[in-house]
Amino acid sequence: MTFTAPLQKDNQIVNGVNLLGKVSAEYAEILTKEALEFIAMLQRRFGGERERLLKLREYAQQQFDAGILPDFPAETEAIRNGDWKIAPIPQDLLDRRVEITGPTDRKMVINALNSGANAFMADFEDSNSPTWDNMVSGQINLRDAVNRTIDFTDSKTGKEYKLNEKTAVLIVRPRGWHLPESHVLVDGRPMSGSLFDFGLYFFHNAHKLIENGTGPYFYLPKLENRYEAALWNQVFVAAQEALGLPIGTIKATVLLETILASFEMDEILYELRDHIVGLNCGRWDYIFSFIKKFRNRPDFVLPDRNEVTMTCHFMRSYSRLVIKTCHRRGAFAMGGMAAQIPIKNDPAANEAAFAKVRADKEREVGDGHDGTWVAHPALVPIAREVFDRQMTGPNQLSVLLNDITITAEDLLAIPKGKITEGGLRNNIRVGILYLTAWLAGNGCVPLYNLMEDAATAEICRAQVWQWLRHQAKLEDGRTVDRALFQTIVEEEIAALRREIADRSSWKATFDRATELFTELVTTERFEEFLTLPAYRHLVTFSN
Numbered sequence: 271m272t273f274t275a276p277l278q279k280d281n282q283i284v285n286g287v288n289l290l291g292k293v294s295a296e297y298a299e300i301l302t303k304e305a306l307e308f309i310a311m312l313q314r315r316f317g318g319e320r321e322r323l324l325k326l327r328e329y330a331q332q333q334f335d336a337g338i339l340p341d342f343p344a345e346t347e348a349i350r351n352g353d354w355k356i357a358p359i360p361q362d363l364l365d366r367r368v369e370i371t372g373p374t375d376r377k378m379v380i381n382a383l384n385s386g387a388n389a390f391m392a393d394f395e396d397s398n399s400p401t402w403d404n405m406v407s408g409q410i411n412l413r414d415a416v417n418r419t420i421d422f423t424d425s426k427t428g429k430e431y432k433l434n435e436k437t438a439v440l441i442v443r444p445r446g447w448h449l450p451e452s453h454v455l456v457d458g459r460p461m462s463g464s465l466f467d468f469g470l471y472f473f474h475n476a477h478k479l480i481e482n483g484t485g486p487y488f489y490l491p492k493l494e495n496r497y498e499a500a501l502w503n504q505v506f507v508a509a510q511e512a513l514g515l516p517i518g519t520i521k522a523t524v525l526l527e528t529i530l531a532s533f534e535m536d537e538i539l540y541e542l543r544d545h546i547v548g549l550n551c552g553r554w555d556y557i558f559s560f561i562k563k564f565r566n567r568p569d570f571v572l573p574d575r576n577e578v579t580m581t582c583h584f585m586r587s588y589s590r591l592v593i594k595t596c597h598r599r600g601a602f603a604m605g606g607m608a609a610q611i612p613i614k615n616d617p618a619a620n621e622a623a624f625a626k627v628r629a630d631k632e633r634e635v636g637d638g639h640d641g642t643w644v645a646h647p648a649l650v651p652i653a654r655e656v657f658d659r660q661m662t663g664p665n666q667l668s669v670l671l672n673d674i675t676i677t678a679e680d681l682l683a684i685p686k687g688k689i690t691e692g693g694l695r696n697n698i699r700v701g702i703l704y705l706t707a708w709l710a711g712n713g714c715v716p717l718y719n720l721m722e723d724a725a726t727a728e729i730c731r732a733q734v735w736q737w738l739r740h741q742a743k744l745e746d747g748r749t750v751d752r753a754l755f756q757t758i759v760e761e762e763i764a765a766l767r768r769e770i771a772d773r774s775s776w777k778a779t780f781d782r783a784t785e786l787f788t789e790l791v792t793t794e795r796f797e798e799f800l801t802l803p804a805y806r807h808l809v810t811f812s813n
């Protein structure tokens with residue numbers, strides 16, 4: 271994706287680096303000459319390899335389109351069969367039973383760190399809309415959190431926020447390899463969003479984190495193979511060398527959230543063995559990736575989104591393989607995110623939502639996961655109660671699952687279930703409303719009592735695309751074709767317009783979101799990520 275914007279010498283704080291976004295006095299504290307030199311170094315050294323690996327994804331797709339299915343690579347058998355372990359895990363990451371996640375909004379960062387969770391994943395990815403302001407103010411908020419100077423006063427309620435004495439361990443999730451940061455050009459080209467997010471956080475905070483007795487910890491999203499893991503490893507080595515820190519200071523947890531990465535779990539752990547502490551089951555992107563990679567196969571059409579749960583054979587197999595693989599290597603197998611959130615003003619519905627979260631956590635701890643994710647502070651005690659009851663030590667590394675074998679067939683077993691008009695309508699509604707919020711600068715929203723973020727919205731639009739492409743049959747016998755889609759989408763747009771009538775910030779982006787969603791689900795060529803075309807609408811040049 272390229273953007274044209276005037277290159278001005280006067281916004282070149284550093285030779286060859288052009289800042290196209292606003293730089294206020296506060297932003298300049300993050301976008302210092304030294305920090306920009308550091309991220310430019312990362313981009314110059316690793317930007318080319320990133321682009322090559324993104325091309326490799328296209329090549330792999332051609333194989334799937336030609337009918338070839340993924341399998342465990344023959345050439346890395348020695349790694350899978352070898353007897354090796356990852357490097358030791360730091361003390362403050364040994365017990366990760368409950369992790370809260372959320373965007374880097376100032377109030378939410380304080381709430382998450384105070385939530386009672388063991389760790390907080392501060393998210394520049396699925397739950398973030400990458401406006402320039404969100405990216406740079408997110409870095410400011412994290413810097414202030416690390417320095418314990420963060421505070422906030424809610425202008426509406428007057429409520430004041432500051433950090434408790436004891437806070438969650440901070441882990442930061444940069445954007446995935448596919449996303450650019452178009453407000454920063456290095457030698458005339460947009461830099462990688464991953465390197466921007468990682469680089470600025472690491473540069474400003476690594477030494478302070480170590481002084482505080484913790485470290486620069488990261489979650490790495492959407493990896494598809496060992497090469498992408500190896501690239502992160504090289505980035506870590508270069509970053510640590512540049513700041514004079516020992517190799518292995520950085521610790522990362524990789525989101526195992528693509529179907530292809532499932533075939534290279536050992537290899538990903540191996541490539542990152544000095545820096546990795548575990549894998550995490552990112553179930554929502556995983557489902558999305560499953561639909562995306564096999565999108566052109568009529569035999570891989572999935573049922574309604576709410577039927578594709580963690581208890582489906584392919585999902586349960588994947589999470590068990592994560593546990594088995596990780597524990598053999600001394601790495602953590604983190605669970606994932608149930609989408610239920612508290613339901614206000616309806617105690618019965620709220621209890622039903624909590625019961626679903628509880629059941630999800632019971633499955634995770636029972637299977638051998640070492641910890642889990644929650645989306646909301648009110649869910650911390652629910653997850654903690656389940657893990658405290660069933661996980662007596664700090665983790666379950668000793669659960670080896672030696673008697674379980676997971677095959678390629680298990681990972682690729684298509685779940686059975688219905689496609690319904692309700693499911694189609696829900697995908698359309700959630701897809702449009704999520705994009706509306708995202709374009710308005712909010713990457714995570716409650717919709718119809720569920721947490722929705724970029725990964726869940728990807729499932730919505732990918733399913734509609736897939737059902738249209740393969741003329742899927744609804745349970746009542748009708749075909750999902752253009753005519754049916756057109757009728758339903760028009761009805762839903764009219765209903766949504768009424769639903770958001772008093773939300774002024776959403777009204778401004780609703781039309782763009784409906785256009786974008788319709789384009790995404792009806793286009794001949796499947797868009798790899800909805801955030802790529804959507805990002806063009808977010809980019810604002812200040813000069």
Ligand SMILES: CC(=O)SCCNC(=O)CCNC(=O)[C@H](O)C(C)(C)COP(=O)(O)OP(=O)(O)OC[C@H]1O[C@@H](n2cnc3c(N)ncnc32)[C@H](O)[C@@H]1OP(=O)(O)O
Pocket residue numbers: 370371372373377378379381382393396397554555607611612644645646647714715716720721722723725726
């Ligand atoms: C697929 C994946 O990648 S999962 C990971 C990405 N997703 C996430 O991280 C989910 C993050 N969660 C959220 O953003 C929010 O919980 C939402 C959008 C789902 C729900 O938000 P809301 O409806 O506004 O929540 P609600 O009104 O109940 O919030 C109550 C309080 O909890 C706080 N809160 C809610 N969620 C979080 C969170 N994840 N972290 C910190 N604070 C939170 C709110 O800021 C609010 O604080 P206040 O009382 O001081 O004002």
Ligand SMILES: O=CC(=O)O
Pocket residue numbers: 396525527551552553554555556606607725
């Ligand atoms: O990032 C998490 C996911 O489920 O996707």
Ligand SMILES: [Mg+2]
Pocket residue numbers: 396491492525527552554555725
């Ligand atoms: Mg994800």
